[in-house]
Amino acid sequence: MGARMNPPDGTTELPDIKEIAGPDTLPDIWELLGSAGGVVIGLGILTALLVLLYRRLSSRKAVALSPLARVQRRLDALSRDVDSLSANAFSVAVSDALKDYLSQRYGDPLRYETSEEFLQRLSRAGANALPMATRESVTAFLSVADEIKYGRPRDAEARKLPLLDQAREVIREPSGTPPPQSGNPQAGRRRLPPPKA
Numbered sequence: 001m002g003a004r005m006n007p008p009d010g011t012t013e014l015p016d017i018k019e020i021a022g023p024d025t026l027p028d029i030w031e032l033l034g035s036a037g038g039v040v041i042g043l044g045i046l047t048a049l050l051v052l053l054y055r056r057l058s059s060r061k062a063v064a065l066s067p068l069a070r071v072q073r074r075l076d077a078l079s080r081d082v083d084s085l086s087a088n089a090f091s092v093a094v095s096d097a098l099k100d101y102l103s104q105r106y107g108d109p110l111r112y113e114t115s116e117e118f119l120q121r122l123s124r125a126g127a128n129a130l131p132m133a134t135r136e137s138v139t140a141f142l143s144v145a146d147e148i149k150y151g152r153p154r155d156a157e158a159r160k161l162p163l164l165d166q167a168r169e170v171i172r173e174p175s176g177t178p179p180p181q182s183g184n185p186q187a188g189r190r191r192l193p194p195p196k197a
Contacts, residue, residue: 067105068171070100070104071097071098071100071101074093075094075097075167075168075171078094078164079164082160082161082164087148088149088152090160090163091148091149091160091163092149095142095145097167098167098170098171099111102134102138102170110138115142119142122139137166137170140166141166141167141169144159144162144166145163148163
């Protein structure tokens with residue numbers, strides 16, 4: 001027989017050897033899957049909260065921009081995309097940016113009118129809030145934009161950048177007209193000079 005594990009000389013006994021872990025002592029596969037699923041769900045919730053926070057902060061920043069700053073950003077983006085857009089798509093995008101600006105800046109319903117409806121309304125001088133200089137430049141812009149959109153001239157591609165320049169002319173503030181201090185379109189109306197006869 002072999003030697004005994006615990007010596008009889010009174011020294012401290014050695015601990016007994018424990019059994020090797022068998023399959024019954026390993027964690028259950030369902031426990032592992034449940035834990036992994038909990039971690040994935042937790043990460044998903046955290047990601048959703050971060051995305052929501054980012055969107056909320058971005059929308060607050062966008063609201064703080066003035067109508068002029070917003071239209072300038074849109075026109076700058078269009079100038080970068082001029083080669084990738086067709087003449088028709090480019091013309092529509094520039095027109096929409098300009099119409100949004102005029103609607104926000106002057107409280108004018110141009111955004112929801114066709115060019116023809118707008119030009120008819122322009123003929124009635126007191127029927128809109130746009131200053132005379134802006135009316136003239138918008139009329140010229142709409143004429144060119146509609147020609148590109150509906151006439152589809154052969155030189156439409158060459159007219160894209162000049163159309164963008166015309167839009168930038170329209171958004172230049174008329175001299176002596178202070179911009180409105182709030183997002184209220186009525187505030188801008190009261191500060192505008194009366195139209196010239």
